[in-house]
Amino acid sequence: MGEFESKNEKESQSNERVEESHNLDGICEESGDIILNLHHNPIYGNSDLKDLHDLPTEILQKIFSSLLLERKVILISCLLSKLSSCVEALQAMIYPFTWPYSFIPVLPKSLWDFVEAPTPIICGILSIEVINDYEIEHGIVVDLDEKCILKEEGDEDKALCTSMLKTWRKSITIAKNIPQNQETHSYCLTDAYVNMFAIVLKNYGDYIVNGNFQKEAFIRSRKSKGVRRFLNWFTDTTMFLTFVDAVITNSQDFSQFDEKIALYGTESSSLILDKLLDWKILN
Known part of the structure; x- marks a missing residue:
C-alpha cells in the first residue's frame, strides 16, 4: 500500500x-x-453569451454557421431581456469579424417586412407570429423560449470542418463545467469561437503583402483539407474581406486577436484544450 x-x-x-x-x-x-x-x-468587455448558450449545442452550431455564411439569423422570444441579450451575443460569436449587414436587436412589428428582404439580417422579434405572416428565406429562425429551430436551410452542418467543430466543442464543454455565476464562464464561451478562428487563421498576417491579401497562397498553406475547403468560401465573404481591409488600415486594432493566435494557433493548442477539459471535469 x-x-x-x-x-x-x-x-x-x-x-x-x-x-x-x-x-x-x-x-x-x-x-x-x-x-x-x-x-x-x-x-470580453461587452460579451455575455450565457443566455444564448442555454440553447442545445446543435442549434448553436447552426446559428454560428449561418452567421459565417452571411444569411438571415432571426431570434424569437417573448422576453425582451433574453431576446436583446441573445441577439447582442451574436456579435461576440464572430469576433474578430464584424457583421456587415443590418443588425436590429428588436425589430418592431411595423418593420417585420424586413425579414422578407433578399439581404442578410440579424434581428430579434418578440412574437412567433412573424413566421406565419411573412416568408423568411435564406436563413435560420430560432425560438429561444422553446429552444427549437423554426426555419433553416438544411445545409448548416456542412459549413464548418471537423477540426473546427472539435475545437469548438471542447471549448464549449470546458465552459459548461464552470458555474454560470462565475465570470470565467462567459469568458470561456467567448473563447470557444475566438480560439477556433485563431487556429484557422494563424499566420494570416504573413499573407498581407504591400496592402494586398494573398488569398490563394494563404489557403494552400493550411495542412488540413477541411480547413482549406472552409477557407475557399469563407475568404470570399464580405465579413472576411472587411476584416482584411481593416487589418490593412490599422493592424493594431487586432492585436488582441493576434495574441489569441499566439496562444491557440499553435500545434500544442489541442493539448492546452485537453488539459483544461480534464482539469475542469475533475475539479
Missing part, C-alpha cells in the same frame, strides 16, 4: 498544472508544466 501511494504521489507531481485567474490569455511553460496566465482582455 505504501508503494502504491508513493507512486501516485510522484505521478501527481509530474502532471501538468493549470492555474485559473481571470481569462485565458497567455501560456508559460516551466519544467514541463502548462500554466495559463489569465488576465484582463478587452475582447
